[in-house]
Amino acid sequence: MIRHDALAQLPVRTALPALERALAGHGAAVLCAPPGTGKTTLVPLALAGLTSHNGLTDPTGPTSPTGPTSPTGPTGQKSPADTPRRVLVAEPRRIAARAAARRMAWLLGEQVGDRVGFTVRGERRAGPRTVVEVVTTGVLLQRLQRDPELSGVDAVMLDECHERHLDADTAAAFLLDVQATLRPELRLIAASATTDAAGWARLLGRGDEAASGDSAGSGEGADAAPVIEAAGVSHPVEVVWAPPERPVRPPHGMRVDPALLGHVAATVRRALRERPGDVLCFLPGVGEIARVAGQLGDLADAGTEVLQVHGRAPAAVQDAVLAGGTDRRRVVLATSVAESSLTVPGVRVVVDCGLAREPRTDHARGLSALTTVRASQASARQRAGRAGREAPGTVYRCWSEGEDGRLPRFPAPEIKVADLTAFALQAACWGDPDAAGLALLDAPPAGALAAAREVLTAIGAVGADGRVTDRGVRMSRLGLHPRLARALLDGARQVGERRAAEVVALLSEEPPREYGDDLAAAWRTARRGQDAYGARWRQEARRLASAVTTGSRKRAEERTNASAGTGPNRPVAGTDASAQAGIGTGLTDDAAAGLIAALAFPERVARSRGAGTFLMASGTGAEPADGSPLRGAPWLAVAVADRPVAAASARVRLAAVIDEDTARAAAGALYASGEEVRWADGDVVARSVERLGAVELVARPLRSPAPALVRKALEDGLRAEGLGLLRWTDGARSLRQRMAFLHRVLGGDWPDVSDAALPAQLDAWLGVELGRARRRADLERIDAGQALARLLPWASGAAVRFDELAPERIEVPSGSRVRVDYGGEQPVLAVKLQELFGWQESPRVADGRVPVLVHLLSPAGRPAAVTADLASFWKDGYRSVRAELRGRYPKHPWPEDPSGAQPTRYTTARLKRS
Template identity: 75%
Template sequence: MIRTDALDQLPVRTAVPALRRALGDHGAAVLCAPPGTGKTTLVPLVLAGLTGGGPARRVVVAEPRRIAARAAARRMAWLLEESVGERVGFTVRGERRVGPGTVVEVVTTGVLLQRLQRDQELAGVDVVVIDECHERHLDADTVAAFLLDVRETVRPELRLVAASATTDAEGWARLLGDAPVVEAPGVSHPVEVVWAPPPSPVRPPHGMRVDPALLAHVAAVVRRALVERDGDVLCFLPGVGEIGRVAGQLTGVDAEVLQVHGRAPAAVQDAVLAGSGGGRRVVLATSVAESSLTVPGVRVVVDSGLAREPRVDHARGLSALTTVRASQAAGRQRAGRAGREAPGVVYRCWERAEDGRLARFPSPEIKVADLAAFALQAACWGDPDASGLSLLDPPPAGAMGAAREVLEAIGAVDAAGRVTSRGVRMSRLGLHPRLARALLDGAAQVGGRRAAEVVALLGEEPPREYGDDLAAALRAARRGGDGYAARWRQEVRRLSAALDGASRSGAPSGGGAAGAPSGGGAAGVPSGGGTGVSDDVAVGLVAALAFPERVARARGQGAFLMASGTGAEPREGSGLRGAPWLAVAVADRPAHAVSARVRLAAVVDEDTARLAAGHLRSAGEEVGWADGDVVARAVERLGAIELSVRALRQPAPDLVREALLEGLRTEGLGLLRWSRDAEQLRLRLAFLHRVRGAPWPDVSDGALLACADVWLEPALSRARRRADLARIDAGQALRVLLPWASGEAARLDELAPERIEVPSGSRVRVEYGGEQPVLAVKVQELFGLRETPRVAGVPVLVHLLSPAGRPAAVTADLASFWREGYRAVRAELRGRYPKHPWPEDPASMEATRLTSARLRGR
């Protein structure tokens, strides 16, 4: 029997005829239906012909999360009054409930990706529904691209539906070949919005950190909602840690407090979705409760306004989830949970004015996430750079380049980006490529079971109470009776089975990777089985195999340097701080922090680090500028880590030359010997470059440093250290830059003379440091000179001096000075210097360097 009464209440039924027409005419459609309309449950049943009135078809529904996949399958089975596994089933990682009569199968997008890689035709499948496509998960975008490729090349009859409550409908329609957009009416009951910002400012989130003051405020708002409103409360928080902390602050409330997230046991998830047993409930949930799920009894939503998104720092080799402000679309989805069954209310824990500044949609994962897994999927599909895939957003070139480097280093792709047989194996393990490498190569070194145990730990970070030592976390998981330990054991069984299957097929478990273990292990790690390996050694090796650029060497006072070049520090009091080497599994870099913060790592030794990160090893001569001089060394490195160093007696001359140039760029031209003449020459050339331009050279610091290898030859080729630079005559070297080829160099003294002969016969130095050349000369030595001297057509600025050499006047127009300014100078100075001539008409007087008495005696 079918529960027709329940089906008739689902508003999406009114859109079913249009959806059928769209699929019949175009083979694809975009279905926009608000939460609670039945798009996830009724539509697949209709398309499969299980509700009558249509042909029988096999339908696959792709959900972004395991909890949503299980819930959708159970709901559809309930509507058919059947058990899951009959006509409706589901498949998620580690769990499969399908039978011979299953025609509607709900899977995660990750499972569908694996299925497409094994069977590109999806034989026997008639319709694929990609649900919640607005969330823009990378797997969902990849599935859509692969399915479009399948439709275009081998299965034009395959029907596709992109379904969501809030999405870029026009973008998805274009992606699906201008597919029709079908909209279903909503049943949303009115939802009142209550703005409940914290009473005082809180620190914005960064990394995984959320201000405890905000979490305390969220807990207070939950208590307030329980008092002010009826019904169950659904509270959205960014992650498991925040859920636990808020739950701890709700002790004593008159309601059952439940925690829902991707790591929660299936039994707990089912209990939440089954509804209340009579008492009130507070459900603390991550974004898994935003879509595809109806939590019965909820009339109130408390929204922290935060979410978690993946981020990757390619430069430092760190990738992790980070806390961000939730988008406007997420806010609408969350609020809609309060109005699914009756009128409700949402308490938003931020200022109303902030709402309009939030992003409209979540960041597409393809724009911000680590793309190694995506790049491997694309390579297995036969499109290594993903240029031929139909994607809403193309992958960033930098992120794809970094992903390609990772895949090539672990042997998943060749130098041209084509997938290897090893890469195909990795892609079918259902793991990130790094973890797949660790499982395959680790199994050969420490045994399959041990490698699977460690990789399962790395795949889902253990709870904080397990500690930051990965080996200790392994022992805690083995003896643990909590939900994490149960999931860990299930994943260990899955990975062990995958390795056993490969062994039975005759495929080697490792080898073929650049830097992969082959022919011998690390200290204490025998090659080929590892039955006698201690847990500590095995854990360290497998973690290092997964993250070779994160092997880290101690550098004192609890600080480490990772092979990637990033500093790292375990927390204060951690037992890891005294280790000589670490394999860092989980780390993040807080805002403004110099070093990454180690959250999970294993102790290793140098041999293990060399084994796991062999592709990062390099050896060679390094000649550079350090500590103010040329340093020449023979260095063996593991990435940025120096393994051994010895001084070089005879470094290569070209390397020395580059080091000296580096020193000049670092410390400046003051390393050279600048005599007064050299400085004056530079000023003269700078003047000519400014007033005449080419071919006179630019001799600014930047220009000279840019061509230092030209004008400092051959003196530079003879230098070996800082002291040699100090012996180079900069003035002599500068003459190389004079325009000899054009012949203008010969006019240097004409255009910018070093000295000018004045009427008294003296040759007076011209200073070129200012905007105008300066000629400082005694007044009496210019008698008779009617016009201001010029250099390169520019009048000099004459500094007229007293007989004692002190400034008396400044002028750039001597004729005007003799007519107007001289009288004041004469009146002031003739009494002070009576022995010197002070004629009334200096323009007609003969210039002199002598006193009046000596002039009379001539």
């Protein structure tokens, strides 16, 4: 029996007539409804025509003026009013999908699986009478790939689209493609409590024309889908700002400052004292939930129940939390799964730590992981709304009001930050490998998409042209990341389908930390474990084993039919009849676990470097935790790792011990051999090397390396260590300074000989010598000056004036030829004062453009004065210098009138003798 009283209390009912008109006129709409309005439960029932005789009508109000809505949409053709329409509701999480289905079934007075059902990975409760089916977005993508027309489905509702999960964005793009080309009558609804309504309206209204558009804007115009807003029950939520008393370290990677978690636990206790009702506390992950739960363990003695809700929690625990109705007060510690689509009965208080987990991918190192970030303003509003679902409530925010304005408005779209390998395979299977024709709110980053295509090509999922292979199609239908799909298909032939499926199930949902970091040991723990994870793992392993067996049998039949001429001959790369036979099942479990992990992540096979450290084939260092049994292994297949900020190596979270043969077999695509001649440790090193990516397998000295490789190594050495490797005489240094001076002053044909320029033109001035050199000692014998002279502008003829424009030495009045120093901004002539008697003008160089700066030295060679104008010095400065130095150097001439005195380099006595 339909619970009309409960339906009548859902505020979204007032928006149903407008939604009906929008779908009839446009075929798509954006529904914005606050938490608790019933958008997730009433709207699908109304779309299906299950809440009243006239479809999308207010169950307590008058019939819609347009009457029943036809599944043919805007064409105006109508089906009988009593014919239910089939509706798919896509939720981002399994817990939300199950909860929504249960709630809708309850509203109809039925059991789940009758007219309302759900399908999530590994679990389906739906029957022939089911007309409203709640699925995860991943399941929706699988259905679209198998049946692009979505035969029999009249409407699809994408719930919680504000979260911008990659699967949801992809599903929306595919649905718009289907609507535009195959099913114009298919109705689409994007629903959320907080979203970029204008962006979604343009996307749903214009289809693939919006693929490259910016998501900002009003969303108005003829092309935009209507935006239907439903007012919620106005239960006020009081905001209490509760920042920590002392600063806490910001999150990085997966690490959260324990001081913040202690503050969150204290805030929960404060909320229990100050406010009535149950408390819902948001934390970023399972580990943080466990630590806060430990700090609140004594609450049970006071009659308060502490519950944990997250994606890994047992279904029974999730059901109990969502059912409510206990006499005890409750504290529910939850991840972001409780942000949307779920109502936790009895909650009047929310404690928000202000953190969330988002995916990040380090494409350079081949590492993908979740990272802890500040929650967005949209997420904070969603979380706060949980406190006001049933009555006025309170939210305690563990940050200051000043910080709140600096939070990002929305979560980062997953397409911008996540690993795109699965997305790229979905796009290739859809027939659009570049995703250029898909209607997406945000285009995928070109670099991330290119990296994803490289992975797909390496595992045989797509061909060189980017188009999906038969093997890639099979991978896409396993409901796994393509890497894991590759490991399952290829590993099944070597270790058997059951064991391959069990290990892949472990990798598809990382086991609890208490299972340890040894994959084989975790496998054994899961086999004998009776916890919730073990139950889910066994279910997933059975699903995967069945999928591989079915696929292998089907392909064997195809090959049999093809050989008999009764069917298409379509062999699939990477699969054969040996898959069913389970060839290689003699491997131990430890070896099997290592092989599967290595097949999934070949660039993460790692060789020991000693002292518990490893080098992965990707070139990234890796290190298991202290005390880990993995530290002494010669080789590892690293399945899960993350690289903390500023850390030199990645932290190994889950790995298996392997041997070199397994590493070579799994990462064969990374194998390379050849001559390796490079500059290392200050000299040329020539070896014959075999490698797996960055991991060196075998190295032997190379007696006669190729001259071209030697030359390149020498060039690399000069660029790395500098031109000081050459022999620089005083004359060579002077030559370089003079050339640099003319380049600076005259430019034109005079070359740049700076430290930055010379290494870039080694062939032009050092080519001959480099051609003869073989090692560092040969470089040290090269006369740099002789080589550098080749850069003088001989072709233009300017080089013949080099000594005239920048003379190496200048003859002074005493007859001495004194070297000019061109090392500074202005040429310097350092000469004893007595040698310049009678010289009235300072010399000039560079065609008279630049005066030489004269450093007048004492008889001991120390600077006595500096001038660029000798005439002025003799007139004004000489007198004071003479007074100071005449007594100190009496044997040298100090005439009163130096302009007419005889210049000399000698003492007075010798001058008289001469």
